[in-house]
Amino acid sequence: MGVVIEGTGSYLPEIVLTNKDMEMIVDTSDEWITTRTGIKERRVAPKGMASSDLGKEAILDACKDAKISSEELDFILCATITPDKFFPSTACLIEHKLGLKGKVAFDISAACSGFLYGLEIARNLIETNTYKKGAVVAAECMSRITDYTDRSTCVLLGDGAGAAIVSSSEEEGIIGSFLASDGGYEELLHAPAGGSRLPSSFYTVENRLNFMKMEGQPLFKIAIITMCEAINKVLDKYGMKKEDISLVIPHQANLRIILGVAKNLKMPAEKFFINIEKYGNMSAACVPIALDHAHRKGLIKKGDYILTVSFGGGLTWASNLIKWTKGD
Numbered sequence: 001m002g003v004v005i006e007g008t009g010s011y012l013p014e015i016v017l018t019n020k021d022m023e024m025i026v027d028t029s030d031e032w033i034t035t036r037t038g039i040k041e042r043r044v045a046p047k048g049m050a051s052s053d054l055g056k057e058a059i060l061d062a063c064k065d066a067k068i069s070s071e072e073l074d075f076i077l078c079a080t081i082t083p084d085k086f087f088p089s090t091a092c093l094i095e096h097k098l099g100l101k102g103k104v105a106f107d108i109s110a111a112c113s114g115f116l117y118g119l120e121i122a123r124n125l126i127e128t129n130t131y132k133k134g135a136v137v138a139a140e141c142m143s144r145i146t147d148y149t150d151r152s153t154c155v156l157l158g159d160g161a162g163a164a165i166v167s168s169s170e171e172e173g174i175i176g177s178f179l180a181s182d183g184g185y186e187e188l189l190h191a192p193a194g195g196s197r198l199p200s201s202f203y204t205v206e207n208r209l210n211f212m213k214m215e216g217q218p219l220f221k222i223a224i225i226t227m228c229e230a231i232n233k234v235l236d237k238y239g240m241k242k243e244d245i246s247l248v249i250p251h252q253a254n255l256r257i258i259l260g261v262a263k264n265l266k267m268p269a270e271k272f273f274i275n276i277e278k279y280g281n282m283s284a285a286c287v288p289i290a291l292d293h294a295h296r297k298g299l300i301k302k303g304d305y306i307l308t309v310s311f312g313g314g315l316t317w318a319s320n321l322i323k324w325t326k327g328d
């Protein structure tokens with residue numbers, strides 16, 4: 001029995017923040033942001049909209065692509081580091097917003113690698129014959145944990161959601177994954193306050209400790225090394241070669257990181273799907289949105305082998321090897 005991606009979907013809020021807009025907010029320039037990151041603009045959810053709202057729309061879009069009703073879903077797995085609330089889980093809130101109940105619903109906290117972790121969990125839930133069909137969604141309102149006085153992070157981040165419907169099938173689809181983590185680098189990428197270590201207080205708010213903090217330079221190097229490792233490991237594990245891969249769907253943290261991964265692996269940069277210029281870094285939502293856009297642009301054909309690859313807070317890094325089964 002196989003586990004296939006039956007449909008993909010995405011949702012991006014309408015408000016666009018361009019690099020010119022960022023120039024009005026912090027001491028930066030379109031030239032700096034473009035040359036250092038590849039980003040030209042990003043989306044921001046309006047006041048009152050939260051990750052579950054974005055996630056619900058992405059799942060509905062994916063259900064439409066899969067030609068199913070959301071009632072057919074046995075489970076909803078939501079990858080997010082910007083949940084609506086600490087609890088209940090954003091997955092439960094999405095379930096309710098979809099008008100569903102009684103499903104399996106829980107969140108996955110693996111930062112930018114959350115969607116890839118989710119696909120592997122979903123594959124196992126289905127392959128063990130426990131469930132037949134589910135949605136893996138990644139929904140992020142990064143703008144809510146962005147410090148708009150910190151030019152080194154605020155120009156990078158954006159909001160969005162992407163989803164995949166995953167089902168049992170006679171065909172082979174999600175072949176397998178490589179997942180990894182290292183908690184030793186906690187302080188390179190984190191939100192220091194708001195949890196049980198340093199609960200929110202006047203002090204934490206005054207000192208802007210509830211926002212995301214990042215040490216970009218060391219992360220840049222680790223990102224390239226770990227993403228190359230993830231790709232090599234998953235290919236080795238399943239006896240495949242780089243030449244067998246038609247398209248790589250990478251996490252979109254920095255264009256220079258993606259090109260660095262392609263160069264180190266001696267793979268053509270054209271094999272890496274890139275949409276960072278339009279949306280920036282949306283944490284876990286980057287990969288499923290890129291997958292959905294690549295699919296809708298007709299860049300993935302039935303029978304193609306594709307890879308996802310990501311790196312992010314945790315640290316976590318991961319790759320999924322997928323045989324595409326949609327299309328004629």
Ligand code: UT7
Pocket residue numbers: 027028029032033036037112151152153155189215216217219220223253254257281283311312313
């Ligand atoms: O989502 C997964 C986790 N995240 C990542 O993987 C991100 C990895 N890191 C990066 O992508 C890059 O390190 C950044 C894009 C974050 C930064 O690029 P960089 O080339 O590493 O810049 P830098 O941090 O070395 O800063 C270079 C200069 C500094 O000025 P001085 O000290 O040389 O005078 C910064 O203050 O650029 C300055 N700078 C800016 N200037 C204009 C930093 N941010 C900005 C900005 N606009 N927005």
